[in-house]
Amino acid sequence: MKLIPRARSWFRSVSHDAQLQRDMDDELRFHVESYIEDLVKSGVSRQEATRRARIEFGSADAHKEAMRVSLGLRLWDELRSDVRYAVRMLKKSPSFTAIALLSLTLGIGANTTIFTLAKHLMIDRLNVPHPEQLRLMNWISPKHGAVHSIWGEWDKENGGNTSTSFSYPVYEYLRAHNHQLSDLFGFKNIGRANVTIDQAAEVVQADLVSGNFYSELGIAPQIGRVIDDADDKPGATPVAVISDGYWARRFGRSPAVLGKTITLNLTPVTIVGVNPKGFTGARQVQSSSDIYVPFSLQPQVAPNFRFGSLLTNTREWWMQIMARTKPGVNEEAARAELDIALKDAVRATMNPKKDEALPTLRVGDGSRGLNEAGRNFASPVYVLMALVGFVLLLACANLANLLLARTSARQREMSVRLAMGASRRRVLRQVLTESMMLSLLGGLGGLLLGYFGRLAIPHLVTNAWEEPMSAAPYDWKVFAFNLGLSLLTGILFGIAPAWQATRAEVNTSLKDSAQSTTRRRRGYGGKAVVGFQIALSTVLVLGSGIFLRTLVNLTSVDPGFETKNLVLFEMRLPQARYPVGKDLVLYRDLEQRLAAIPGVDSVGLSSVTLLAHSMSNDDFVPTGQKPEPGKETAADDNAVNDDFFKTMRIPILAGRAFNASDTETSQKVAIVNQALVKQFWPNENPIGKTFETSGSNDKKELFTIVGLCADTHYDDLRKEPPPTFFLSYRQASDISWGMTFEIKTRQSRAAITPMLREALRSVDRDLPLTDVRTQDEQIDGLLQQERLFATITGAFGVLALVLACIGIYGIMSYNVARRTNEIGIRLALGAKTQQVLAMVLREASWLAIVGVVVGLGAGLALVRLIRTMLYGMKPWDPVSIAIAAGLLLGVSLIAGYVPARRASKVEPMVALRHE
Incomplete structure (x- = not known):
């Protein structure tokens, strides 16, 4: 049978299981009755015929089982059985289940939240038809180049300058000499603009766009019409298109907004349309400007540097250019054609000096627009993803330790299963099913936590007086990430307990002293997991200390002026x-x-x-x-x-x-x-x-x-x-x-x-009054990223200390219980309580020292990767190292002291009778 028909048959059987059971019963009954009737017709009595039919056909259940195996349903039946059993076992231990689900919800939720942010900044594309076809023009030139004045984004690269900004005369020249790509279109965010609506002044974000902006992007209006080429001509009636968000926020989604006249930087413009919901323009995915007007209005609504219209100015490079690829067009040939045109345009419009290098045009991916936010936040987001990954690993280690103890206590049960014929693979699957149940339920909780977390993040990364960026969409990529992470998490913390369950020696485990060997193995496995926890905790605590020290160092910098009692606001006339x-x-x-x-x-x-x-x-x-x-x-x-x-x-x-x-x-x-x-x-x-x-x-x-x-x-x-x-x-x-x-x-x-x-x-x-803040608030905004990292890593550091404390306490308590006989013998032979106390604490100390050393080594290696985010300190900052090591060792000794004290107080006779 081919794969697709077979899969379709399997899903039909699974989804109609009750009907399948009835069909099998009917078919077996038909064959049995037909066999009986044939025997009766040959002269055999009905009673004897029935007896022979039962002997001939055997057990009906065996036939049905064979039929289910042939249909590929045996695995499904076993999985259902494993799930039902896992649910019963989790219900029997509500405290364990609650702790596990809380840990997983926090770990998976934090990862889902940060992934949603990362996706929004670095993966999501512009909400336009076929965004993969979009290409963004940019250029690069040596340091001593012909372009001197840039309004907008620029950067240093290979000792020279690179930018996505072009002058309007250059744009017109490139558009006229483009034969390979679709028609070039332009746009420019002019930042904040003053708007007066019904005599009320406010500030909005405004974009200038070319007349073919909407047609080339393939965008139709929600209501009204969009800007076209007729609007982008000198003397045309001033018109504007507003965003869906601004329409809802300012006009309550009233259709009467069409034809309404507002003033943009004191220039009357008529609203002719509303952008579709989800369209954020061509600049970025994260947020949309409020008002879009044609380039022809630039001299009236945008700053013009007192140089006249930027539409004729050859000195100022200020606007962005995009285009779409055409099917079958070689992109390198298109770039080469436009590069020649760019150099010709610079010569024709700027008359550069002989020693001034001409810019070289490059054609880049435009599917995410300029994506300045993605570039600016890339490094911090990667660090955040690593941090929440460490937190999840820490939660997995803690759960693995709990499950190891839980599996150890169920060793006799596992041995009985093996003795009754269950395969070790079946036992492995049973234990992993419990882990997967926990991780999937934790994933659901994490999905809910991530949903609300994504709403909070824009406010955390935006200054209090600024408009926050839009919340990241919760789409199929987030669900797929959450599901994949939940499954991976279940394997990570479930594989060690599952492996331990299959290692049971049936004959030994069924004896009264069965637990000894298992306990010994669990003790070694538990120590390894706790050591891993301490190492991860050390990395997180070291990171939190380094980011906190960076924040403290920056807040201690003397700015050179007095910041107290200063109130600021900005004004653009x-x-x-x-x-x-x-x-x-x-x-x-x-x-x-x-x-x-x-x-x-x-x-x-x-x-x-x-x-x-x-x-x-x-x-x-x-x-x-x-x-x-x-x-x-x-x-x-x-x-x-x-x-x-x-x-x-x-x-x-x-x-x-x-x-x-x-x-x-x-x-x-x-x-x-x-x-x-x-x-x-x-x-x-x-x-x-x-x-x-x-x-x-x-x-x-x-x-x-x-x-x-x-x-x-x-x-x-x-x-x-x-x-x-x-x-x-x-x-x-x-x-x-x-x-x-x-x-x-x-x-x-x-x-x-x-x-x-x-x-x-x-x-x-x-003239509106906006963005009123104090100088101290301005500096807080400047240090927002450092403060955010210090807060998040500090919270993770505290969580790491708590989990490490729980892990140390658990493993030491388990080891004390396992060695009760040994401790009784030592006490009976004359050992002092202080010696027993020191023996147990020594074990906890060595476990902590090994974990801290490994964690410091890993932490220092990782810190070198983020050294550009530090200030006033080296990656191997001795203060942070000492604090991290001291905290982990101190917490380990405190966590180990309670079991150690309990061991030193044990009565020898009671201990000798203990198993």
């Missing part, structure tokens, strides 16, 4: 209402109104928020110093107001701070930090020296240094303070990205927020 000049007027007006709030000591402004993973970097060429050929000189910069240094309590070490005399038309001045002086003017007084830096459209501007300030950490506590120069925001060439207000106040954040909102409404009611 719509340039349609606040062009060059008017933005300064509003900032000055708002600064004065904020300073007048009761309890406010001073107000600072800065173009870069300190310790927020944000930065601004520009050319820095000291006058009289000729840059080395091919070597770029640059420094971080920050445009600030006059009271910035006073508000942040950053000392001015020489010269002066900015003041009212530093105006838009006065001599351009700057303040530099110690790190910059050390790099460019070591052992010199920088006051009065001059330097050039790039201004608007790469125009060089000359600045005179008037002050020297102390070093401060700029964007990260892990890095040393970088060379930094500060400009007066009145003299900065570009503050269109917005400004951060730093308010030194004696009031709490909650108390001052309504006053801040009222001050903002008094200058412009269309």
Whole structure:
């Protein structure tokens, strides 16, 4: 019989077992009755015919059993029997079952939760038709390349720069010269944008998209229509498409949203459609922007750097480009064609210098979009997966130990089974069935725990004042992972007890002293499992100590400014209402109104928020110093107001701070930090020296240094303070990205927020107040990953200590019980109780020492793999090693003391009679 028909027949028999039994009974009855009738017709009496038929056919049950074997149902019958027996045995030990299920639920649930996160970040694809066809354009160039200004994602690679950002003129050139891939389409997340709906201001995430964005992705609207090529032309009616989430959150899913006019960065746009549920755009899988508008609106709704429209600007590389592959097209040929077009476009639009290298185009997988979150969180997620894997292994070791003791107590039962003809394979399967029952039930609990865990994770990895990313979907991949992990777990903790059950010596085990040999074997097996537990516990405790020490080291770093009583909020002004000049007027007006709030000591402004993973970097060429050929000189910069240094309590070490005399038309001045002086003017007084830096459209501007300030950490506590120069925001060439207000106040954040909102409404009611937080909260957000790891590993470390304590206590209690006779003899021969106590504790100590040594070796090897996540310490940190070793040895001695004391108090005569 072929496989598929046979499988179909087997499943039909299993699913209709009662009917199969009736059919077999009917068929046997038919044959028996036919045989009887034939004998009666030949002259045999019916009674004699019946007797002969019974002799001829034998037992009906034997025939039915043979028929079930021929149908392949014997294994199914045995499995059902094993499952029923396993359920009865688990019901008989409710405490054991509860402990086992709790351990497995926690272990499997933690792994399911982290896998769901990993899948969402690194496996899930964009929710579009055939995402595997999508290709994302990116480029790479040597360090001294033709591309100087990038708005968006970029990275270092092989000593050069790589990015997915392109200029709009380059996009148009590539689109016109593409003949291999489908039509190129573009998109750009412009970040936060101000929206006014029914006179209420708020902040949303907005994307710019090309007119063919939706058609090339194959996306149809939920209601209304999508953006098309007609919308992406100069002079077209401004339209927008909103996400399903924003439609539900802001408009209650009302169809009346179609045709509604809202203002996006003070530009009226009409909502013409709603994206389908689950569509997150082309940028990432984890979350969607709220509003999508065509590229043609960029000059009105997006920051334009005061350089005019980015649609005609050749200097700024800012948008992303994607395409789909075509059937039968060679991708390398398509890449080569576009690479030639890219180099031609750069030559035609940018006029690069002779020594500036042209970028090389690369075509990458676009099925997950830009996937910045996946790249940023890849290493932490791998570490988390390893940690929860260790926790599950620890739970498996603990359960294996419990099952070894449970199997040892059932050794006589197993021997009886073997004596009555059961095969060792059948006994093995019976014990493994119990393990599988536990692991599958624990897997169900873990599935439920993982479901709620996935809802909590977005809040754990997002700052309190930010919108969390969407929860990871619970799809078939999660269920498959959970099922596979549950089955593997059942094998891991069940194989040792199952193997022990099959090792029973029938004749020996059925005697009264049957347990001795088994106990000895179980003692060796139990010690090995407990040693493994201690080693795993050591790894987890060492890891928790290292991550905790890293967090402590980072929180102890002096940022270089005072963080107490500082309240922050950011503001980006719509340039349609606040062009060059008017933005300064509003900032000055708002600064004065904020300073007048009761309890406010001073107000600072800065173009870069300190310790927020944000930065601004520009050319820095000291006058009289000729840059080395091919070597770029640059420094971080920050445009600030006059009271910035006073508000942040950053000392001015020489010269002066900015003041009212530093105006838009006065001599351009700057303040530099110690790190910059050390790099460019070591052992010199920088006051009065001059330097050039790039201004608007790469125009060089000359600045005179008037002050020297102390070093401060700029964007990260892990890095040393970088060379930094500060400009007066009145003299900065570009503050269109917005400004951060730093308010030194004696009031709490909650108390001052309504006053801040009222001050903002008094200058412009269309400007929303968002992301109000303290500087301490900002730093907490900066250290969120380190804090998360310290918390999780700390919890795992405590759990590891508890499980190790239980394991040590269990094995020592078992060994004391096993050696009761020996202890009685020692006491009867004159041994002192202190000697017995020391003997038992020595055994526990050696077990702990071996486990700790192995665990430290494994832990130190693993810690080297995560050394980039550490700070202020070496991977072989002696403090963490000493704490981990001390805790495990201490817990082991404490856990072993109770059984040891019990052994030292045993009565010799009672012990000698004990078996």
